[in-house]
Amino acid sequence: MTIPELERFLTEHFPGVLDWAKPEVLDKARARVRLPYKDEYLRPGGTVSGPTLMALADTAMYFLVLANIGLTIHAVTTSLHITFLRRPEPGDLIAEASLLKLGKKLAVGDVRLYSEGVAEPVAQATASYSVPTS
Amino acid sequence: MTIPELERFLTEHFPGVLDWAKPEVLDKARARVRLPYKDEYLRPGGTVSGPTLMALADTAMYFLVLANIGLTIHAVTTSLHITFLRRPEPGDLIAEASLLKLGKKLAVGDVRLYSEGVAEPVAQATASYSVPTS
Amino acid sequence: MTIPELERFLTEHFPGVLDWAKPEVLDKARARVRLPYKDEYLRPGGTVSGPTLMALADTAMYFLVLANIGLTIHAVTTSLHITFLRRPEPGDLIAEASLLKLGKKLAVGDVRLYSEGVAEPVAQATASYSVPTS
C-alpha cells in the first residue's frame, strides 16, 4: 500500500483526518505520522494535551494495521495503553508505530511519540487492533 | 468542591472543555461526566471514535482528581489504559470515574464509559495522575 | 460449572495450582479466589511480591473465563494491566474478578485484589483472555 492509496481511502471514509495527521512513512513493519503543530492542541502550561497524544498514537497504529491487512473501516482498537513520559514541546509531534504481532484475531504495535528533533520520547503506547475476519 | 466551582475553573483555564464534557456528579469518591452526542464524534460504521472515548475517560478522571486535591492545572495524566468492550450507540455517553487510590505521588482511578441507558459498559479505563507536590 | 468441577479439571491439567489458589465463589459474572498466606510470597519490607499478585489476578480471571466458556486449557491471557495501589498486609489475599465482556474473540475482566478484611484494594488489574474458536 502506498501513502497516496492510504490518503485516498482516508479522504473517502475519514474526512478530516488528513487535516491533522500526515502519514510520512508506511510499510508493513512501521508507520510514521506527523501531527503539525496547532495552538488548539495545547493545554494550560503550554504542553500538548493527553487526548491529542492518544489520538495520534491510535491513528499511527491504525495506518500500520491498514498497511498490513489492506484498506478497511472494520479494524478497530481493542485496547490502548499509554504512558506519558515528558512534556512535549510546542511544535510538530511525530508518531513512530512498529508492529509487534499480526495475528488472525489481533494486531499489536508499539508507538513512540516524539517532539520533532528531540531524541527522547514524550510518550509510549501499546495498542491492539481487532483484525476483521473476512 | 462544587460543580459550579469546577466549571468556573474550567472556563478560565480550559476554555472549550465544557462545550463537550458536562460534569453531573462530583465528590471525592466519584465523578460522572456526560458527553452530549454530536455527529462529529462518529467514525465510519456509525460508532463513536476511540479517541473521543479516551478523551472522555481522561477528562472524567481529571475532574475526580481535582475534587480530591483542589483546583490546579498541574495534575497531569501519567498513564491511561483503556479497553474497548462494545460499540457505543450514537447517543450521549456517560463516564463514571471512581477513585482507587489517592497517594502522595499518584492518584489512580477506574473509569467506566456507557451509552446512556445501556447497562453494559462500552469501555473501561484505568488512569493515573501525577499529584503535584506543593 | 461448580467449584468441585473446576477443581477436578485443575487437578488433572494444572497440578499444583490448588495448592496456592483456592476458588471460593464462581459464577458467570464473578470469581473469588483466595491466596492463603505463605512467608515465601513476601519480599523485603514484609510485603507480598508483585509477581505473586500478578499470578493471583491472572488465575482469578482464568477461573472466571472457564465458568463462561467451559473447561479448556486453550484459553490464554492476551494482555494484563495491573496497578499496585497499596502494600498488602502479610495475610491471605482475596481476588475478586468480574466480567466486563464475553466476546467471540476475547473475554475481558476487572480484578481487584484485597488483603483479607481490608476494604481498600491493594491492586487493580484488567485482563483479556483469548477465547478459543471451536
Place this chain on the structure above:
Amino acid sequence: MTIPELERFLTEHFPGVLDWAKPEVLDKARARVRLPYKDEYLRPGGTVSGPTLMALADTAMYFLVLANIGLTIHAVTTSLHITFLRRPEPGDLIAEASLLKLGKKLAVGDVRLYSEGVAEPVAQATASYSVPTS
C-alpha cells in the same frame, strides 16, 4: 553498578532470585536477564506460563531501575502492562529491558521477552517503578 555488585545485593535481600533470573547485561540504558528453562514453568500445551513471563519482565525492569538509582529494596512496581504475542518455545527466555524515563517520582521501561534464538518477541511489557525519595 556491576553485575557482581547486583548479585551480592540480591543474594542478601532477595535470596532465591538468582536461582531463576540471571542478569547478563546491565547498564543505565538496558538490562538483559536470562530465565534458564525449567519444566516447572510450563503450563498445559507445552508453553511457558503467563505469570512466569510477568515475573521475568518485572525482575528485568527492577534490575534496570537499580542500575539507575542504586541498590535499594524501596523501589517498587507501581504498574505493569503486558501483552502476550506468541507462545514461547520450551527453552531459555531472555528479557531485554530498556529505559524510557527516569524521573523524580517514577522510572518507566519497555521490556521485550524472547525465546532464545527467536527474533520475534513472545511478549512486550511496559513497567513503572516508584523511585524512593531520599
